[in-house]
Amino acid sequence: MTQPAAHRRASIADVARAAGVSVGTVSNVLNRPERVLPATRERVEAAIDELSFVRNGSARQLRAGTITTIGAIVLDIANPFFTDVARGIEERLDRDDFTLMVASSDDDPDREQRYLRLFEEHGVQGVMVVPATHDIEHLLAVRRRGTGVVLLDRPSSDPGISSVAVDDVRGGELAARHLLDEGHTRIVFLNGPHTIRQCADRHEGVTKALAAAGLDPASALVEVTVTSLNAEGGEAAIRAILDSGNRPTAVFCVNDLVALGVLRTLRTENIAVPTEMAVVGYDDVAFAAELSTPLTSVRQPTHELGVRAADLLLSGPDTAAEHVMFQPTLVVRGSSSTSAS
Amino acid sequence: MTQPAAHRRASIADVARAAGVSVGTVSNVLNRPERVLPATRERVEAAIDELSFVRNGSARQLRAGTITTIGAIVLDIANPFFTDVARGIEERLDRDDFTLMVASSDDDPDREQRYLRLFEEHGVQGVMVVPATHDIEHLLAVRRRGTGVVLLDRPSSDPGISSVAVDDVRGGELAARHLLDEGHTRIVFLNGPHTIRQCADRHEGVTKALAAAGLDPASALVEVTVTSLNAEGGEAAIRAILDSGNRPTAVFCVNDLVALGVLRTLRTENIAVPTEMAVVGYDDVAFAAELSTPLTSVRQPTHELGVRAADLLLSGPDTAAEHVMFQPTLVVRGSSSTSAS
DNA sequence: GGTTCCTCGTGAAACGGTTCATAATGTAGC
DNA sequence: GCTACATTATGAACCGTTTCACGAGGAACC
Numbered sequence A, B: 001m002t003q004p005a006a007h008r009r010a011s012i013a014d015v016a017r018a019a020g021v022s023v024g025t026v027s028n029v030l031n032r033p034e035r036v037l038p039a040t041r042e043r044v045e046a047a048i049d050e051l052s053f054v055r056n057g058s059a060r061q062l063r064a065g066t067i068t069t070i071g072a073i074v075l076d077i078a079n080p081f082f083t084d085v086a087r088g089i090e091e092r093l094d095r096d097d098f099t100l101m102v103a104s105s106d107d108d109p110d111r112e113q114r115y116l117r118l119f120e121e122h123g124v125q126g127v128m129v130v131p132a133t134h135d136i137e138h139l140l141a142v143r144r145r146g147t148g149v150v151l152l153d154r155p156s157s158d159p160g161i162s163s164v165a166v167d168d169v170r171g172g173e174l175a176a177r178h179l180l181d182e183g184h185t186r187i188v189f190l191n192g193p194h195t196i197r198q199c200a201d202r203h204e205g206v207t208k209a210l211a212a213a214g215l216d217p218a219s220a221l222v223e224v225t226v227t228s229l230n231a232e233g234g235e236a237a238i239r240a241i242l243d244s245g246n247r248p249t250a251v252f253c254v255n256d257l258v259a260l261g262v263l264r265t266l267r268t269e270n271i272a273v274p275t276e277m278a279v280v281g282y283d284d285v286a287f288a289a290e291l292s293t294p295l296t297s298v299r300q301p302t303h304e305l306g307v308r309a310a311d312l313l314l315s316g317p318d319t320a321a322e323h324v325m326f327q328p329t330l331v332v333r334g335s336s337s338t339s340a341s
Numbered sequence C: 001g002g003t004t005c006c007t008c009g010t011g012a013a014a015c016g017g018t019t020c021a022t023a024a025t026g027t028a029g030c
Numbered sequence D: 001g002c003t004a005c006a007t008t009a010t011g012a013a014c015c016g017t018t019t020c021a022c023g024a025g026g027a028a029c030c
Helices: A012-019 A023-031 A038-051 A057-064 A080-095 A109-121 A137-144 A168-181 A197-212 A231-243 A256-268 A302-314 B012-019 B023-031 B038-051 B057-064 B080-095 B109-121 B137-144 B168-181 B197-212 B231-243 B256-268 B302-314
Strands: A069-074 A099-104 A126-129 A148-152 A162-166 A187-191 A221-225 A250-253 A278-283 A296-299 A323-326 A329-331 B069-074 B099-104 B126-129 B148-152 B162-166 B187-191 B221-225 B250-253 B278-283 B296-299 B323-326 B329-331
Touching: A012 A023, A012 A038, A023 A038, A057 B057, A057 B109, A069 A080, A069 A109, A069 A148, A080 A099, A080 A302, A099 A109, A099 B109, A109 A126, A109 A137, A109 B057, A109 B099, A126 A302, A137 A148, A148 A302, A162 A302, A168 A187, A168 A197, A168 A250, A168 A278, A168 A296, A168 A329, A187 A197, A187 A231, A197 A221, A221 A231, A231 A250, A231 A256, A250 A256, A256 A278, A302 A323, B012 B023, B012 B038, B023 B038, B069 B080, B069 B109, B069 B148, B080 B099, B080 B302, B099 B109, B109 B126, B109 B137, B126 B302, B137 B148, B148 B302, B162 B168, B162 B302, B168 B187, B168 B197, B168 B250, B168 B278, B168 B296, B168 B329, B187 B197, B187 B231, B197 B221, B221 B231, B231 B256, B250 B256, B256 B278, B302 B323
Parallel strands: A069 A099, A069 A126, A126 A148, A148 A162, A162 A323, A187 A221, A187 A250, A250 A278, A278 A296, B069 B099, B069 B126, B126 B148, B148 B162, B162 B323, B187 B221, B187 B250, B250 B278, B278 B296
Antiparallel strands: A099 B099, A296 A329, B296 B329
């Protein structure tokens, strides 16, 4: 049974002809079946099956104008943080029978632009973007043209555009205060470059906690910049610190992968965690609790982040822009406290 | 500066009027700028900026017919396996300036259908699907209607539809043979339900390896079905086994999360890994190597899987269907061998 | 029997682009 | 000066839906 190579797909007119009705009737069967006599409807439905007709979405949308899809552009689709957020978005959209399409910009402004245009040209109701650039003028333009825009994981600098983010200053503060509470007086912070907003904010939080405890950040805080934010980066950084001979009693890592590298190194060096050195991570990834030394980490409400972002987009373009800031929480585990579970 | 509430977006006709040219000329500026006099072009471009005109993708596509987008429907966008595959797809598509949109079916046939229809109605060049059902008749129908279809992580049962998968029988075999090579004569296999193809295949592989070693699977293999394929599931399963008193020396887990639960339990029970009990996982997730007892695992070429799938889809509908089967490899680490790094 | 109302079905007008045959203008060749 | 031809610009047809004013045919009521 050879299928016709590239035959034109059946149109509504073909169906109408086959069923002996008008195109309007076919359209009614498709969209308001209750308005058409059962007998007629069945005839049309038979013709649809017969021709294996599939609506042309472009034509439909061109005429009808609206579409119940929203797009999301994240930095990296392989990053658990973003996929967890995406799950939250999906869950919320499902309730309103919206569909979600995800694309990843790979932190490349050009790719972000490309997907943004693609989504806009296809008339999505809105887009959620984790901006790859500091400047969001292009997003404001999209907003002005009538497409909903919500900034993800980034507080909006513009009153006209909604945003959903997590308080990274607070996150840094929580981690540092916990370490201080545990009796440490000097903290090493393995952080990413300050060009990444999250990193700069977390640094600010740490500084704040130290100051609140009456410590001078200049001496009580040692910040080390980790180039690659993964286990290898963490390993290299902690090794350099150990080699320096000035061994700290507490290390705060900008994310859990970096913390993983630190834990691994400490283990091979036979440095006991948390008694000789306490370690705190960030993100509370799924396996943080599963490590042989369960990792204390700053948890971000990823799921709620997504749900809330979807909420804002679905609330329509008429409601005022809203800026939601979630608060992170600290999950204390064995890597930083002997009294933890 | 209040923006017009829901003003109609500027159309090509508006631009033409503003620039004092015809719609055809505007279209030419957009699509074949070299055919229009620089002076005219500039006038049109100025009008486009002025009106902040954005092409209507639906109208464009309705007339032009084609679109350089492909869709992917995976089971769970939060599963690292699928996102790694997605990265591979993206990389390959980028070379041809195609764009990828990802949706997750959540293993729900209805959602799969919904996204499938959405993609088809919008005329994507092709879809990649990890089918949620055993039956793929609906995918064949899509294929017959002219949209490219490639099965992901699932060998095709139909000669007309391409597929890209990993040999799970071989994966099971590799893991089992490794454990036998390490001197074990009885293996406990914490597997998922056999309704999941991958699970059934891996079981077959294990059986094969045992038979090849001259062992009787009936006595040398104990298969335990894990209900939830995560750390909690693994923990519950291994605990039941320990409680039974018939402690094995080797455990093979259907994925790394299950293995994680096992490792955690063995640690709290003070059972040494790998000397008292060897553990092997599956998927070789990013953190497998980072655990304090690095986990031996079966690695699947996720990235290549994605690249190849994209290859097949881009090769066009005229080329014959192809069935690509990748081979997994075993990564030996400390959880199963004392001689491993 | 005439009026009103209701139910179904019709067909043509949008929607906003792309494409193509054609026209208008200029340039070169003889 | 005339033909031949290239270069630009034009505008109408078309893509496949949805929508809506309208008509046809009954049924119900006075």
